[in-house]
Amino acid sequence: MSKSQKDFKLSEEGLAFVKKELTRYETKRSAILPCVYRVQKENGGWVSPEAVSYLSKIMDIPTAYINEVLSFYTMYNKSPVGKLHIQVCCNLSCAMNGGRELAEHLCESFNVKEGEVSANDEVTISRVECLGACDIAPMAQVNDKYIGPLKKETVVEEMKTLLEEK
């Protein structure tokens, strides 16, 4: 279930980032990708409808353009995620090296369904397509970091350590 937010605002640095991005391209639309990414980073890992409206105002661009980008790219989360968003690659190289089993194992260990936030708000586990890091298969993107090759025997401990560092 997706939560709603009353309000969203970027930090001063975030606002400065958006303004700078707007000067870098010929059209404002070209700046949407980095700006939405910044919003996601400052909004606990997801982009809410309120954040889209806010961004639309400060970029002076229709919300429809931003929503188009949001629906096309899987790197943007349209609903809340846990403190640790573990995106397990289940594409060819990773699948052949146990990626799908890793995703299942993580869901069972953290007692959470795929794509949902765990009861303690700590973990979200999703399956994703190739992240271009097949050399470290099976791998996952954990928040901003690529981690691999992962092993079923140690992956849960590794994720718990990352959680403690948060």
Ligand code: FES
């Ligand atoms: S198949 Fe997993 S990173 Fe390419």
